[in-house]
Amino acid sequence: MFSGKIKPFLYLGIFYLIISLIIRIIFLLHPITTASFGFLEIIKVLSIGLLNDFFVFTIAGSLLAVYFLFLSDCKYNKPYGYIIFGALVLFFLYILLIPNNIFDQYGGSVTEIVLAFVGIKTIFFGLMLFIPSKRIKIRNTLYFITLLQYVLLIIFNAVSEYFFYNEFGVRYNFIAVDYLIYTNEVIGNVMESYPVVPLFSVILISTIAITLFIYKKTKNELLELPDFKQKMVLLGTFIVLFSLSLLGVSSLMQIRSDNVFADEIESNGLPKFYWAFTHNELDYFQFYPQISQQQAEKNFLSQYADPALLRNVVSEQPELKKNVVLISxxxxxxxxxxxxxxxxxxxxxxxxxADRSMMFTNLYATGNRTVRGLEALTLCIPPTAGESVIKRDDNKNKFTTGSVFRSKGYDVKFLYGGYSYFDNMEDFFSGNGYDIVDRNSFKPEEITFANVWGVADEDMAKKAIQTMNAEARSGKPFFNHWMTVSNHRPFTYPEGKIDIPGDAKSRDGGVKYTDYSLRKFFEMAKKQDWYKNTVFVIIADHCASSAGKTELPADKYRIPAMIFSEGFIQPQKFDKLMSQIDVMPTLFGLLNFSYQSKFLGQDVLKKEFQPKAYIATYQDLGFLKNGHLTIISPVKKVKQYALKLQPSSLAPEFKLYYDEKLIRNPDQKLVNDAVSAYQSTSFWLKHKKLNR
Structure with missing residues (x-):
């Protein structure tokens, strides 16, 4: 009797462990997994993975344990059954009819979800109360539905983890949390990117088949329900296992090695998702190494000619009021x-x-998300732990590139082909004085093609020209920041534009179509009167993939960037190491702007410029300088790698970091430089010193 009640957990658990093992093996063999694994390391990864999965399933099994705990026939006896049924009906009516009930306070769809749950519970309880002859059949139906939900979640999670790893080379992280929040875009992206009908058909058929198998093997256990004493024994056993599993999951999440792929493959996506959901901001001063704040600021500010946070940038040449178009x-x-x-x-x-531009050959993105690129180009600050400033509550009234242009009399706009509420862009840019042109600004006849992320880049190019023409007629110079969308999964675009079909869903096609759209934009711009008085900054927001052998594979963060203006910018290549946050201060230098600056990026053409770059994920903060990559991470961890450079045979000036060798005794000066940069930035943001 006692062992029989374990059978549903046993069958579901074995199924979950098998699915998780298959996913790990797929990840080990996946092309994105560039690390090599020896036999012993494979055994270690699979063993730790097995432990992770056991602990996670035990925790997830808590709902099934509660379900079995409340299985009983005595609750339907008079008068208890009628009292419970009456209470359920009253509770349902309270949620349905009383405005501002306790669930309304949580907002969103919480009230509707609870109402549906209580309604279903009330209906089935009533059926089992008033039709006792059908009680076993109804109970079996509910049991089948419960098993179905578990099996479906196991299979669906495995498929989701595969596609997430295929895209990002990691288990669930902050990006997955974003995907949960922006369901419209994400579901649309999935619908447009993958063969949804065959995929979901396979998932559904597999779910039903496996559920039927487990149901047939275990349904007889519901014929004789456990008594109170047996339930207490089962409950006590489960509480012990649940507690140990919580401790086990927490402990295993702290294990990190030199092989990032090993860490990701042996982990479990569900606790990583929970951690990301509850840690969208990390307090630098709680989790990261520190030095005295005074020393950190002194170290960091020493790189500037005027070593202060608020600095006077003075040009000896007259200011040039040229229009500026920043295309990320x-x-x-x-x-x-x-x-x-x-x-x-x-x-x-x-x-x-690039042949006609100032081309930056050694420039690094600050992160691996669009919001990080926008942050770097707008705020010109190193990335900080957790979410981008763009997505934080305190994201308004910052010192931005837009505020500098506005102080010079410019019209300032942010252009985006999608709906700018995505990733909090609308809130950030409007809260910092930008006017916004997004998909809401388009008339139906202006859209020739769109997917879930927005209108095609070619349509946005036409809208941008229309916008800039209107600004030029006002007599004021303009600064427009245009964020493209077409080079994003599902990589769909209009047919007949390039030699790759628009429905091929190919990244190569997405890149090529974006290039085609930019050609069309410049062809249209060249016909406008404002063109010759305009400077164009073209730069990636981030790279296509940041997966690699280490936490921060330096070569994956390198992005293209150039500044172009006919008759103004002379073709040249700038080969020194630099950051995405240096681009706009460099542009202001080229325009001879005099202004008070709080930018933490530098004008790379000034003699005091110190070559360096900042690269980061949500947790790991990297500092590139003098051929070394220093990484600071929670909890107060420090790693340093020596980097080797190898020129490309096709582009000799393009030197690629191809090896990262861990240093056992890090260069303390570089560690202090890294800590100083990130600690100072975090402190200034926290105390609003980077506001206008």
Missing amino acids: IESLSADFMDHYGGTKKMTPFLDSL
Whole structure:
């Protein structure tokens, strides 16, 4: 009797462990997993993974344990059955009819979810109360539905983890949390990117088949329900296992090795998702190494000619009131372009533009998300732990590139082909004085093609020209920041524009179509009167993939960037190491702007510029300088790698970091430089010193 009640847990648990093992093996063999594994390391990864999965299933099994705990026939006896049924009916009516009930306070769909749950519970309880002859059949139906939900979640989670790893090279993280929040875009992206009907058909058929198998093997256990004493024994056993599992999951999440892929593959996505959901901001001063704040600020500010946070930038030349168009291109890795070592001829226009531009050959993105790129180009600050400033509550009235342009009399706009509420862009840009042109600004006849992320880049290019023409007629100079969207999964675009079909859903096609759209934009811009008085900054928001052998594979963060203006910017290559946060201060230097600055990026053309770059994920904060990568992480961990450079045979000036060798005794000066940069930035943000 006692052992029989374990059978549902046993069958579901074995099924979950088998599915998780298959996923781990797939991850080990996946092309994105560039690390190599020896036999013993594979055994270690699979063993720790097995422990993780056992603990996670035990925790997830708590709902099933509660379900079995409340299985009973005595609760239907008079008068208890009628009292319970009456209470359920009253509770249902309270939720349905009373405004501002306790569940309304939680907002969202909480009230509707609870109402549906209580309603279903009331209906089934009533059926089992008033039709006792059908009680076993109804109970079996509910049991089947319960098993079905568990099996469906196990299979669906496995499929989701595969696609997430396939895209990002990691288990669930902050991006997965974002995907849960922005369900419209994400569901639309899935619908447009993958063969949804066959995929979900397989999931559904597999779920029903496995549920039927487990149900047939275990349904007889519901014929004789456990008594109170047996339930207490089962409950006590489960509480012990549940407690040990919580402790086990927490302990295993602290294990980190030098092989990032091993860490990701042996972990379990569900606790990683929970951690990301509850830690969207990390308090630097709680989790990261520190030095005295005074020393940190002194170290960090020593790189500037005027070593202060608020600095006077003074030009000896007259200011140039040129229009500025900043184009941040979605997910454009450097090696997509021939000039950076690419071989697929995907960006013929951008490569031709690079020949006529100031081209930055050694520039690094601050992160691996669009919001990080926008943060770097707008705030010009190193990334900080947790979410981008763009997605934080305190994201308004900052010192921005837009505020500098506005102080010079410019019209300032943010242009985006999608709905700018996504990733909190609308809140951030409007809260910092930008006017917004997004999908809401389009008339139906202006859209020739759109997918879930927004209108095609070609349509946005036409809208941008229309917007800039209107600004030019006002007589004021303009600054427009355009964020492209087409180079994003599902990589769909209009047919007949490039030599890759628009429905091929190919990243190469997405890159090539974006390049085509930019060509069309410049062809239209060249016909406008304002063109010759305009400077164009073209830069990626981040690279296509940041998966690699270490926490922060340096080569994956390199992005293309150039500044172009006919008759103003002379073609040249700038080869020194620099950061995404340096681009706009450099542009202001080229325009001879005099202003009070709180930017933490530097004008790379000034003699005091110190070559360096900042690269980060949500947790790991990296500092590139002097051929070393220093990484600071929770909990107060420090790693340092020596980097080797290898020139590309196709583009000799493009030197790629191809090896990261862990240093056992880190260079303390570089560690202090890294800590000083991130500690100071975090402190200034926390105390609103980077506000206007």
